[in-house]
Amino acid sequence: MAARLRGVIAGRIVAAGLGALILGTLAAVAWQAGGLSGLGEWDWRAVRFTIWQAALSATLSAALAVPVARALARRRFRGRGLLVTLLGAPFILPVIVAIMGLISVFGRNGALNEGLRALGLPEIGIYGWQGVILAHVFFNLPLSVRLILQGWQAIPYERFRLASSLGFAPADIARHLERPMLRAALPGVWLAVFLVCLTSFTVALALGGGPRATTVELAIYQAFRFDFDLGRAATLGLVQIALCIAALMVARWIAIPAAFGAGMDERQGPTGPRGWRVAADAAVIALAAGFLLWPLVAVMAVGVPRLPMLEADIWWAAGRSVVMAVISALLAMMLCLTLALTIARGAGRWTEAAGMLPLIASPLVLGTGLFILLRDVASPQQMALPVTVAINAAMALPFGLRALIPAARSLQDDYDQLAASLDMRGWARLRYLTLPRLARPLGFAGGLAAALAMGDLGVITLFASDQPTLPLKLYQLMNSYRMADAAGAAVLLMALSFGLFWIFDKGGRLDA
Structure with a gap:
């Protein structure tokens, strides 16, 4: 005792x-903190941009994750388990490394812009709000896929087998099984990504900045490091905490239970429809894997030979x-x-x-x-x-x-x-x-x-x-x-x- x-x-x-x-x-x-009156127009612009970019990043990440998670849930192929495992890697991948990879691919002298120049097409820019959104989608797409994939796997396999015996078409399965699951899972996924993007610092530091792409975190850093205005930095910190607490409060009641009931714990997953949908699912998985792996391969191709030097x-x-x-x-x-x-x-x-x-x-x-x-x-x-x-x-x-x-x-x-x-x-x-x-x-x-x-x-x-x-x-x-x-x-x-x-x-x- x-x-x-x-x-x-x-x-x-x-x-x-x-x-x-x-x-x-x-x-x-x-x-x-000196109170909200101590914040200027640029500070409030940073607050608005933070909310806007977090909402847009969360929406894009969740929307793009749905077809990827669906393809992984209903297809079985060699290397699938490894691919699903790799989807968890960005969580422990240093942010600055991933940004380096994105610059190698999407930067001014990156592989993508070199290809666009060769074709005579206009180049794309990675610095500014578009770079912040791109990086946030890169980091949070794997997280969203993993969370939504868990939702698909939570649907008892017996439901899919019953749907098959009743002659359900893919549209019927989507209506009666997949959409109820997504209504339950997507709000939580969206809010999780929104919170991550709300407090993102390294992405905004490396790819953002400027009056149109400054987040609250970056504004705190600038007020602290460059202006040494502790009062303004502290006030911005309180604003960010308030935003996080508000998002967490919303997360407590926004999700809707799917209510599929219990199954018999069969581990076999759903079998996807055949025909053109097989090629579509393969294309979705290949595009997602390419988007996530290409920047890392690009960094390694340049960085590995440089290590001894x-x-x-x-x-x-x-x-x-x-x-x-x-x-x-x-x-x-x-x-x-x-x-x-x-x-x-x-x-x-x-x-x-x-x-x-x-x-x-x-x-x-x-x-x-x-x-x-x-x-x-x-x-x-x-x-x-x-x-x-x-x-x-x-x-x-x-x-x-x-x-x-x-x-x-x-x-x-x-x-x-x-x-x-x-x-x-x-x-x-x-x-x-x-x-x-x-x-x-x-x-x-x-x-x-x-x-x-x-x-x-x-x-x-x-x-x-x-x-x-x-x-x-x-x-x-x-x-x-x-x-x-x-x-x-x-x-x-x-x-x-x-x-x-x-x-x-x-x-x-x-x-x-």
């Missing part, structure tokens, strides 16, 4: 510390990023484990709510709040690395907890009484019971935290010191038009991000 009480107390201390970090920094932002400062930045990512991952794993075990012991909903708090604020807003709190204690250069580590660890917590909480509850239900009867406590229980049983979700959480921290280009830009991380160094190379070196750094960053994820995830599977 005493050991269990100590565990609950530890979890509540972590929850309280996390709440102090998130709410304390937001309170500092609110205290520094990278300068020493790029390798130092890479080492610095790896150290920070590993520390962030280990910190996130310890916090996730403590909170998950406390939640599994029924310590109250507020502990779980504390773990979800990072969702209401972006890293840039938290970085602004921490700067306000610590500016009289340390210099920005001294704060850069520890603040980046802390915020990266905090931002990974909600995703890690989603993986750990169900496993921790199963552990508590299945083994708590047995462990108590064996007087297994403290380090012995952690080593022989908790860690082996939770190794897989804990390793996944650590890999996710390491990959997200490795590719982060949010907080570090506020304090941009003489010790840049690899994403910041890559951004500096792109700004200096050293595109070959930037491609090499992008390949290095991508390899390190996926490598760290694989090491942590694989480590969780050893002897699990």
Whole structure:
């Protein structure tokens, strides 16, 4: 009983510390804010553009994902499982690497514009609002496909078999099965992408800017970094938080249940109609795969040969990023484990709510709040690395907890009484019971935290010191038009991000 009480107390201390970090920094932002009257016309234009681009990006991502998800749901082919797995890769792909790839394909000297020039057709531009929309669709199309595909797979196979026995045409199946599922799934997909685009920073920093393509996140950065107007930066941060909370409130009631009922858990998926629709589905899958893979292949084609020629400062930045990512991952794993075990012991909903708090604020807003709190204690250069580590660890917590909480509850239900009867406590229980049983979700959480921290280009830009991380160094190379070196750094960053994820995830599977 005493050991269990100590565990609950530890979890509540972590929850309280996390709440102090998130709410304390937001309170500092609110205290520094000068009120809405301190925002000018350009600031409100940034707010309007943020909402507009997030809504358009979400609409395009969701609309384009429907035919791709439908084609994957009703077709079986060699490599399908690998393709579906690759659709999850952009979530841990460093944003700046993907932007580098998009520039390689859609930029002024990219492959697409070279082809258009050869044909005598007008070129397309990637910088400005169109580049922001393109990048957001690139990142969120795979997420939308995965979410909608889950909706298709949730329709019991018996419904499709019954529809076939009744002689349903494809239009009838769409009307009675697919459209009800989409009415239930699409609002949630749209809102998820809308929230992601609402707090996007790196995309706007690299491809946006200017009066017509400035988001709230970019306006916060400009007010902080260039004007050092903390009041305006804080006010914009509060506006962004209000937008996120409003979107989350809408998400609670907008979805409509599809109500298909339960099936017999048959794993065989629906069989799609034959004829011209086979070619159409193949074309849709090929176009989606090409759109997602072409930019990455373009970066690798230029960057891989450049790797041996990278300068020493790029390798130092890479080492610095790896150290920070590993520390962030280990910190996130310890916090996730403590909170998950406390939640599994029924310590109250507020502990779980504390773990979800990072969702209401972006890293840039938290970085602004921490700067306000610590500016009289340390210099920005001294704060850069520890603040980046802390915020990266905090931002990974909600995703890690989603993986750990169900496993921790199963552990508590299945083994708590047995462990108590064996007087297994403290380090012995952690080593022989908790860690082996939770190794897989804990390793996944650590890999996710390491990959997200490795590719982060949010907080570090506020304090941009003489010790840049690899994403910041890559951004500096792109700004200096050293595109070959930037491609090499992008390949290095991508390899390190996926490598760290694989090491942590694989480590969780050893002897699990």
